[in-house]
Amino acid sequence: MTxxxxxxxxxxxxxxxxxxxxxMGLVSxxxxxxMPSVPVTVIAQTAFQSxxxxxxxxxPMFILMGNVMTRGNIVGVLIELIGSIVRCIRxxxxxxxxxxxxxxxxxxxxxxxxxxxxxxATIEGLKREKYPVKFSAALVAxxxxxxxxxxxxxxxxLIGSIVGIPVDKLFIAGIVPGLMEATMLLxxxxxxxxxxxxxxVASKADIKGFVRNTPKAAGAITMPVLVLxxxxxxxxxxxxxxxxxxxxxxxxxxxxxxxxxxxxxxSISKESxxxxxxxxxVVLGGSLIGFILxxxxxxxxxxxxxxxxxxxxxxxxxxxxxVLLVLGMFLDGVAMIVLTAPLLFPMATHLGIDPIHFAVIxxxxxxxxxxxxxxxxxLFVMSGIAKIPVESVAKGVMxxxxxxxxxxxxxxxxxxxxxxxxx
Amino acid sequence: MDNILAKSDVFxxxxxxxxxxxxxxxxxxxxxxxxxxxxxxxxxxxxSTSIMIVEGLSxxxxxxxxxxxxxxxxxxxxxxxxxxxxxxxxRFYHIRTELLVQRLSVGMQKVTWLLASVAGMVFxxxxxxxxxxxxxxxxxxxxxxxxxxEIPLWIVSLAVPIGGLALFMYYFMVAVYAWKxxxxxxxxxxxxxxxxxxxxxxxxxxxx
Numbered sequence: 263m264t265x266x267x268x269x270x271x272x273x274x275x276x277x278x279x280x281x282x283x284x285x286m287g288l289v290s291x292x293x294x295x296x297m298p299s300v301p302v303t304v305i306a307q308t309a310f311q312s313x314x315x316x317x318x319x320x321x322p323m324f325i326l327m328g329n330v331m332t333r334g335n336i337v338g339v340l341i342e343l344i345g346s347i348v349r350c351i352r353x354x355x356x357x358x359x360x361x362x363x364x365x366x367x368x369x370x371x372x373x374x375x376x377x378x379x380x381x382x383a384t385i386e387g388l389k390r391e392k393y394p395v396k397f398s399a400a401l402v403a404x405x406x407x408x409x410x411x412x413x414x415x416x417x418x419x420l421i422g423s424i425v426g427i428p429v430d431k432l433f434i435a436g437i438v439p440g441l442m443e444a445t446m447l448l449x450x451x452x453x454x455x456x457x458x459x460x461x462x463v464a465s466k467a468d469i470k471g472f473v474r475n476t477p478k479a480a481g482a483i484t485m486p487v488l489v490l491x492x493x494x495x496x497x498x499x500x501x502x503x504x505x506x507x508x509x510x511x512x513x514x515x516x517x518x519x520x521x522x523x524x525x526x527x528x529s530i531s532k533e534s535x536x537x538x539x540x541x542x543x544v545v546l547g548g549s550l551i552g553f554i555l556x557x558x559x560x561x562x563x564x565x566x567x568x569x570x571x572x573x574x575x576x577x578x579x580x581x582x583x584x585v586l587l588v589l590g591m592f593l594d595g596v597a598m599i600v601l602t603a604p605l606l607f608p609m610a611t612h613l614g615i616d617p618i619h620f621a622v623i624x625x626x627x628x629x630x631x632x633x634x635x636x637x638x639x640x641l642f643v644m645s646g647i648a649k650i651p652v653e654s655v656a657k658g659v660m661x662x663x664x665x666x667x668x669x670x671x672x673x674x675x676x677x678x679x680x681x682x683x684x685x
Numbered sequence: 686m687d688n689i690l691a692k693s694d695v696f697x698x699x700x701x702x703x704x705x706x707x708x709x710x711x712x713x714x715x716x717x718x719x720x721x722x723x724x725x726x727x728x729x730x731x732x733s734t735s736i737m738i739v740e741g742l743s744x745x746x747x748x749x750x751x752x753x754x755x756x757x758x759x760x761x762x763x764x765x766x767x768x769x770x771x772x773x774x775x776r777f778y779h780i781r782t783e784l785l786v787q788r789l790s791v792g793m794q795k796v797t798w799l800l801a802s803v804a805g806m807v808f809x810x811x812x813x814x815x816x817x818x819x820x821x822x823x824x825x826x827x828x829x830x831x832x833x834x835e836i837p838l839w840i841v842s843l844a845v846p847i848g849g850l851a852l853f854m855y856y857f858m859v860a861v862y863a864w865k866x867x868x869x870x871x872x873x874x875x876x877x878x879x880x881x882x883x884x885x886x887x888x889x890x891x892x893x
Contacts (some may be wrong), residue, residue, distance in 0.1 A: 305815040408727050531731055
């Protein structure tokens with residue numbers, strides 16, 4: 263009963279626009295204070311320990327790296343390179359944008375950040391090549407979600423920190439599902455473009471341009487190799503690679519491309535820190551919720567309830583997906599992970615579902631959440647960049663929802679997609 | 686949203702002062718302090734990043750690892766986080782869902798802003814109160830960190846009450862704005878050249 267009232271209070275406060283971190287912190291603190299056997303210092307201890315986590319330290323550094331790459335206009339270099347070859351086929355520019363999204367996903371852990379970077383660099387070019395604005399905005403919004411699945415992914419770092427799964431394993435698990443999603447989105451894009459006759463076609467491939475641009479883009483192309491290669495080969499821990507990649511991005515943009523100055527790095531670092539603080543604040547609130555749920559035995563009760571229902575793993579996965587999809591319509595990705603991970607993961611593992619597989623499922627749901635109105639953040643980013651209403655972007659995204667749901671179903675019911683590289 | 690801002694403008698017009706001017710006047714002293722704290726915290730982030738680079742490269746190239754590196758990075762980032770907990774609020778970074786609130790009347794919105802600020806102050810107060818006891822306990826126990834740095838843990842934990850205090854100050858200002866009928870959670874002056882929707886989504890999107 264206490265738990266039910268607390269949950270109602272939590273949802274009520276979230277609906278009234280209270281800050282998510284404070285809402286979670288306040289509800290759990292009230293529960294702690296209502297338990298005479300629990301000392302008040304537990305709140306401070308949990309708050310401190312929630313942030314004092316080595317895997318979590320990768321978040322501010324990956325954010326710094328992503329912001330440096332975004333502000334340093336690395337996307338422009340890549341689009342020039344890929345476009346010189348791909349634009350000779352129908353829908354070439356759209357494919358270029360999708361390929362650039364895949365690349366940027368491998369250097370940025372953020373879907374929203376990728377949308378802002380790729381959208382700013384491509385929307386005008388797509389307009390010039392006669393792609394409808396609605397389609398262009400949707401294309402970038404959808405492609406950018408790959409940033410969440412293809413490592414480095416901030417979502418995986420969060421899940422790893424909360425649930426206690428090694429982040430490097432989660433990163434490796436995200437590679438195949440990410441590439442599968444990318445291929446499916448690419449095919450969907452080709453289908454839409456060809457069916458509707460969107461875009462212009464360059465007469466022939468610009469091989470000279472490609473050769474000329476390759477050395478220039480080599481520094482940027484090395485980045486995903488550095489990030490993925492060093493994690494896969496076990497050279498660096500995810501936290502170390504986040505720092506090395508941030509350092510490399512700074513060297514690249516300040517010395518090689520000279521698109522940023524040192525004073526830019528300082529301001530980017532300041533903003534990156536606040537972005538990390540925003541995530542950490544939600545993690546702090548979520549940790550307090552996680553502590554109190556464990557203390558009250560909520561997880562054990564849910565598992566008991568599940569046993570009484572005699573639930574099969576596939577039924578649980580179906581239900582978990584439905585819950586996450588609905589929550590994703592109203593909650594931001596960080597809040598969604600922080601709120602649901604402490605409850606869903608013990609249930610999943612109790613049913614024999616591999617936690618790494620379940621983490622990939624959760625991230626696939628967060629990807630869809632960033633595209634789902636009314637809160638889908640990528641829709642808002644692209645609405646702002648393309649100067650069209652959010653509803654228009656959502657309509658443009660519509661054909662991709664089908665692809666996304668099919669990909670989610672594959673990821674959910676074929677565990678090998680997520681686990682193959684780990685075995 | 687436009688209505689709210691329009692109302693705020695009317696209010697501000699009565700006092701012949703823009704929101705920015707009010708902000709400058711009311712928190713000018715805090716502003717200088719906030720800038721210093723934000724800069725210190727940013728230095729912590731950059732030092733942490735540098736330490737991790739050195740640790741990673743040193744282990745890879747020379748097979749030499751520093752036991753203290755991981756610990757120092759964690760402690761620096763813990764401090765950086767708690768130091769900027771309030772500043773992140775002032776810069777509109779903390780995440781909230783405003784779907785329902787936007788549909789309420791201006792009067793009701795003001796009530797929700799006030800309630801949100803009270804909730805924030807209560808939580809910040811609890812965080813401060815509980816952490817003071819924790820710091821005192823660690824001080825009495827004389828515990829130090831695990832690595833050879835042997836940093837007293839009460840110093841490391843001191844970040845929590847400081848963060849609680851900073852958060853309380855932020856929500857106090859939120860309450861003041863809310864009381865005056867100004868939406869305390871929306872910036873009315875986005876950075877030049879940046880679309881407001883993009884800015885809001887990127888800054889409030891928790892980077893996921």
